[in-house]
Amino acid sequence: MADVVFKIDPKKHMADQEVPGHNRWHPDIPAVVTVKPGDEVRVECKEWTDGQIGNNDSANDVRDADLSVCHMLSGPIAVQGAEPGDVLVVDILNIGPMPGTETEWGYTGIFARNNGGCFLTEYFPDAYKAVWKFSGVYASSRHIPDVRFEGISHPGLIGTAPSKELLAKWNAREAELIATNPDRVPPLAYPPYPQTALLGTLKQGDYQRVAAEGARTVPPREHGGNCDIKNLSRGSRIYFPVYVKGGNLSLGDLHFSQGDGEITFCGAIEMGGWVDLRLDVIKHGVSKYKLVNPIFRPGHLNPQYSNFLVFEGISVDDQGKQHYLDTTLAYKNACMNCIAYLKECGYTGEQAYLLLGAAPVEGRVSGVVDIPNACCTVYLPAEIFERTIEPFSTSVSKKSQAAAAK
Numbered sequence: 001m002a003d004v005v006f007k008i009d010p011k012k013h014m015a016d017q018e019v020p021g022h023n024r025w026h027p028d029i030p031a032v033v034t035v036k037p038g039d040e041v042r043v044e045c046k047e048w049t050d051g052q053i054g055n056n057d058s059a060n061d062v063r064d065a066d067l068s069v070c071h072m073l074s075g076p077i078a079v080q081g082a083e084p085g086d087v088l089v090v091d092i093l094n095i096g097p098m099p100g101t102e103t104e105w106g107y108t109g110i111f112a113r114n115n116g117g118c119f120l121t122e123y124f125p126d127a128y129k130a131v132w133k134f135s136g137v138y139a140s141s142r143h144i145p146d147v148r149f150e151g152i153s154h155p156g157l158i159g160t161a162p163s164k165e166l167l168a169k170w171n172a173r174e175a176e177l178i179a180t181n182p183d184r185v186p187p188l189a190y191p192p193y194p195q196t197a198l199l200g201t202l203k204q205g206d207y208q209r210v211a212a213e214g215a216r217t218v219p220p221r222e223h224g225g226n227c228d229i230k231n232l233s234r235g236s237r238i239y240f241p242v243y244v245k246g247g248n249l250s251l252g253d254l255h256f257s258q259g260d261g262e263i264t265f266c267g268a269i270e271m272g273g274w275v276d277l278r279l280d281v282i283k284h285g286v287s288k289y290k291l292v293n294p295i296f297r298p299g300h301l302n303p304q305y306s307n308f309l310v311f312e313g314i315s316v317d318d319q320g321k322q323h324y325l326d327t328t329l330a331y332k333n334a335c336m337n338c339i340a341y342l343k344e345c346g347y348t349g350e351q352a353y354l355l356l357g358a359a360p361v362e363g364r365v366s367g368v369v370d371i372p373n374a375c376c377t378v379y380l381p382a383e384i385f386e387r388t389i390e391p392f393s394t395s396v397s398k399k400s401q402a403a404a405a406k
Contacts, residue, residue, distance in 0.1 A: 002276045005033045006074040008044035010103050014072045021074045022200040024214030027161050027244045029200045031078035037280045046072040047272040048253040055105050055131050062109040063127035067116050068196040071217045071253045078246025079279050087285025088240040088247040093276040095153045104134045106256045106271035108358040110264045117186030118265040128350040132269045144351050149384035150303035151257030152360050154233040159224030160240045161248035170215050190216040224294045230258040235299020241291045259361030267357025305381035311338040314373040327365050330376035338378045345389045359384050
């Protein structure tokens, strides 16, 4: 096993760990360890809300969760010799949940419109939750029957520390966006919020300043961050731009599985766990490879599903108004078309929505050239169901039914 460079006690809050992590991005948050290029390390991570969500049958904990404390990040980890302008190379060697009967479970949550919201919040304004049991690589839930699938485990959030200049750019552009509609529910973005900032091992003298400046961890940005890419799994290699000495890599928000888009807001199967990494440095790599955002190469250990039901969506809204190549609207429509179909298979709309966030569903921008409609698609693996969900009508011959069921 790789050396554990960040250790977690699952029973303790992040602030009470022997070495606390952080929940804001800032260049002045100190690295907790420095490793050498080529080192292999293990990083243990808390569940993203710091244990606010329980293994129970009520969604009140999702409804009432304090999102200002999220995400719980392990690190920062500095790499010897890394300087601004270099590229930090991160190999994800392995990942898994914390071992033990009390920790080998996860959850998917639909966040309420007035507390974070979600991709389809206009259709699902209330909080819901599904709890998942892990059995090796498989997940199943007492809240969504007849479903069992292999997860694509990954860190939902991983990134390097920003420079002071980059941090100021983030805060300025997001404040400008918020100002366009400051009373929107859910908000357009989350500004710095010093009241619940957790800043690792930073000393008290600088704490208030850094807390007031620290960027929230909710969105992805130029450094990586909360990208929620389901294929960033075992065997993946990521190339991150370096903005501060050491790079200062942090990670968390581990997912046992996720559908493309993580559409319920906490739409993955959230878990606490561990990640094994190998770290290296490419000198002067940012200018050499023209890095603006991270680049990654997926691994080869994803579940091999081959039988999909594919649902299309186009950029026309519920009132019949035409929108021009609006991929967000088209993807919403593809998701809603899939949910409507699953309701006819006996699931509630909430169960179907939770499933699209948790299972390894593929989302694609299938067409952006045929004006005025963008076309997006949702690929639902039929093999995750323990019964047939494909559409057969009585007018279809038995031979055609048998062929379609293979």
